[in-house]
Amino acid sequence: MNGTSSDPPLGPPVPNWLPRQLPPLAVMNGRTCRVEPIDSTRHGKALYAAYATDREGRLWTYLPWGPYSGPEELCARIDAVRASGIRPEYALIDLASGKPFGQASYLNIDPAAGSIEVGGIVYAPPFQRGIAATEAMYLMMQRAFDELGYRRYAWQCNSLNDKSRAAAIRLGFKFEGVWRQANVYKGRNRDTAWFSILDSEWPAIKIAFEHWLAPENFDAEGRQLTRLSELTAAARRS
Numbered sequence: 001m002n003g004t005s006s007d008p009p010l011g012p013p014v015p016n017w018l019p020r021q022l023p024p025l026a027v028m029n030g031r032t033c034r035v036e037p038i039d040s041t042r043h044g045k046a047l048y049a050a051y052a053t054d055r056e057g058r059l060w061t062y063l064p065w066g067p068y069s070g071p072e073e074l075c076a077r078i079d080a081v082r083a084s085g086i087r088p089e090y091a092l093i094d095l096a097s098g099k100p101f102g103q104a105s106y107l108n109i110d111p112a113a114g115s116i117e118v119g120g121i122v123y124a125p126p127f128q129r130g131i132a133a134t135e136a137m138y139l140m141m142q143r144a145f146d147e148l149g150y151r152r153y154a155w156q157c158n159s160l161n162d163k164s165r166a167a168a169i170r171l172g173f174k175f176e177g178v179w180r181q182a183n184v185y186k187g188r189n190r191d192t193a194w195f196s197i198l199d200s201e202w203p204a205i206k207i208a209f210e211h212w213l214a215p216e217n218f219d220a221e222g223r224q225l226t227r228l229s230e231l232t233a234a235a236r237r238s
Helices: 040-051 071-084 131-147 162-170 202-213 228-237
Strands: 033-037 089-094 099-110 115-123 152-158 174-185 188-198
Touching (some): 040 099, 071 089, 099 131, 115 131, 152 162, 162 188
Parallel strands (some): 115 152
Antiparallel strands (some): 033 089, 089 099, 152 188, 174 188
16 A cells, blocks of 8 residues: 555445446246236236235335225336336246235446345235245345346335334345435325445345245245344344
C-alpha cells in the first residue's frame, strides 16, 4: 500500500469487476416446486383461486396492491407488470399438484453494483413457510448468486410486518436497518425494514438450505427434523 495516514478511508478493491447480466425470464427447477415466468393466461385464474383461501384478506395487508376483485383484475396486473419491463416476475408452481401457489419477482436490479432484490412475494396460505415456498426462495437466490454472480441480495418489507421480518431472518438475511417514512401505501405511512445476504455469506447459507431441503430432514408425515432458522442462524455465525 502506498497510502499515508492522511488518506481518506476507502472500501476494499473489487478486482476484475464487471456489471452482471439481468436475470432471464427462464424456468428454475427444484424438487418440490418450479419457478417459471408468470403468464396471466396460464396462471392468473389458478392464482386467484389459491389466494381466495385467504378469507380475511391478510395476504394484502402490507402490500401496495390487492386484494383483487376477481381473476380479471389479477390477470390485468400480471400483464401490466410484464409489459412495464420493470421487474422479472415468476409464478411458483407446486410440483405435487401442478398448480401455482404464489408469485415472486426480482426488482431494484442494479447490474453495475451487482445488487438485486427479491420481492412482490405472495404465497397462498397453505404454502406459507412450507417446503415448496422455501425451495422457491432458494432457487431464486441460487440464480442470483451462482448463475449471475450478484454481490448483494436484498429483501425489504414494511417495518410493522412481523411475519415478513421473521421470514427474512429464517431465510438467512441479515437485518440492516429501517428507512423512516420511505413510502406511502394505501394512504398510510410505510417505514421500510431492509435485509440482505452478501455473496461472501451465500456459501454457508446455501449449505443450510441444502441441509434443510434434503429428504432425510423430513419424517414420513413431512415434518421437519431440523428447523431452517436454526441452520441459517448457525451459518450467519460462521
